[in-house]
Amino acid sequence: MMSRTSPKFPFTTFVSAIALVMPWLTAPAPVQAGTPLPSSPDSTSEVFGKMYQCHPGPWGQLEYYYIYLEAPPSLIEHFPMPNSVTKWEFPGETEAGLRNLFTRASLPQALQDYLLDSKNCVNRDGRITVFPPLPDLSVMTPAQRSIIYAELARAPENEFYVNPVFITSGSVDQWLGQSRLTPELREIIKKFTYMRGEVLAFSDLSAVLNYVKTDAEAKDFFKTMTRTRSLMVRLVVDDNTDLKSVIRYWSGRKRNKDIEPLVTSTIETEGTNQLDIIHLLPSLARRYLYGYPPMELAVMGRMPDCHWSSLNFFNYKPREYYLDTRLATSAVLENYNRIEAPFEFGDVLMFLNAQGNAIHSCVYIADDIVYTKNGENMASPWLLMKISDVQRIYSYEGQTSIQGFRLKPGVETTGGEQ
Structure with missing residues (x-):
């Protein structure tokens, strides 16, 4: 499937298990992204095609620019193309509840009656399935989508509403700027975007498939929906660089490879x-960065x-058992020690919701x-992102806080030449 994020899986279970032993995690100090971390311009105001400077620090002088990634065709072949008929699944909902939802979203009364007419929806086994007609779906406002799609996101059956395409730049034109989609199709996609919390999102893949004209265009559209914004970051080194400080920082408390030859060679x-x-990244992170998971x-x-x-960041060979929530919790x-900002290279940051559950x-x-x-x-690659962008993705249900964790001294990582 082409789902991109699973904000609540499996981290609620993960941190709930930790909280049984560490009750403080359920009442975290509210460390908001960017405070006390170094502040930066709103990333939605930063544009593709320009170079930006990071704040100076022990990491040295960094500069960055934005790139867009897309899943390769070989990977797209493994994703089933969605049906062009849009359906909304409401498990455990009643007709009265849906009328209330549609009223809150300010859907016209005639449309509400149509959607809930027994000829146009299925009410079976405690689940109501609604089939919104394309003309009405296409003229919904972003505010209407935000209200209804937030409800749809509660049910895993609604894959593209649970896991929408996130447009972290806030601009559809930037997001689709280098794609092969026609100007007409880009404008149609723009009409279907909405705000999910603080980030622009798109969920209506099924609806937009009705506007493509050929099989090739459908595949291009599907591939484009994997477009993800990332950062390309460079370390500037010259005669003014505090070489000792920079090498110490990127060595990750001696857990990373010997980076001194790389830095000094660049200077010379x-x-x-x-x-x-x-x-400058450890081997596993270096191997996967900017890539999509191989089969x-x-x-x-x-x-x-x-x-x-x-948890595998500093490992040469991944510990696959970290896919098991119980064993990851134990690790x-x-x-790891719980830490507060300022954070260091390699620290694990957990994004916690208001209930203290880790959602990322x-x-x-x-x-x-x-x-x-x-x-x-x-369909989710490994990326470099601004903390603020990550937080906007995972804060659609409310305020989030950040809790840091750092490997304890002496903890071994998996071996191998770095």
Whole structure:
């Protein structure tokens, strides 16, 4: 399936289990993203095609620009194309409840009557399935979509509402700027976008399929829906660089490879003073960054999620049992200390909701940049993102806070040449 994020799976279970032993985790100190972390411009005001500067710090002088990733055709072939008929699943809902929902969304009374007419919906086994007609669906306002789609996101049967396409730039034009889609189709997609919390989203893949004209265009559209914004980050090194401090920071408390030759070689090379930080990451993170999960990872029965990615960050060979929530919980209990900001390279950051449940985890890199995988599925690549962008994705149900965890001294990572 082409779901991209699973905000509540499996991290609620994960942190609830930890909380049985560490009750403080259910009442975290509200460490909001960006405070006291270094503040940065709103990433929605930053545009594709420009270079930006990070705040100075022990990580050195960093600069970054935005790139867009798309899943390769070989991966797209494994995703089933959705049906072009839109359906809304409401398990455990009543007709009265749906009328209340549609009224809150300000749907016209005539449309409400049509949607709930027994000729146009299915009410069976405690589940109501509604089939909104395309003309009415296409003229819904973003505010109407936000209200109804938030309710649809509660049921896993509504795959593309539970896991929408997130447009973190806030601009459909930027998101689709380098795609092969026609201008007409881009404008249609724009009409179907809505706000999910604080981030622009798109869920109506089935509806938009009605507007494509050929099989090739349908495949291009489907591929484009995997487009994800990431950061490309470079370390600037020159005669003014505090070499000792930079090497100490990126060594991750000596858990990372020996990076000194990389940095000094860049300084001593005439005509260049920049080093892509992908070369400064541990081997596993370096291998997967900017890529989509290969099929061979599926043999474990579950695809890597953000938790697997975070806990394996310093490992040369991944510990596959981190896909088991119980064992991952045990690893955090035994191997990590709870910490507060300022964070360091390699620290695990958990995003907690108001109930204290972890809804996401990622790895702190530098300034306000993290290494993250936003979902347990093949359509979610490994990315570098602004903390604020990650937080906007996972804060659609309310305010989130950040809790840091750091590997205890002496904890072994899996071996191998880094």
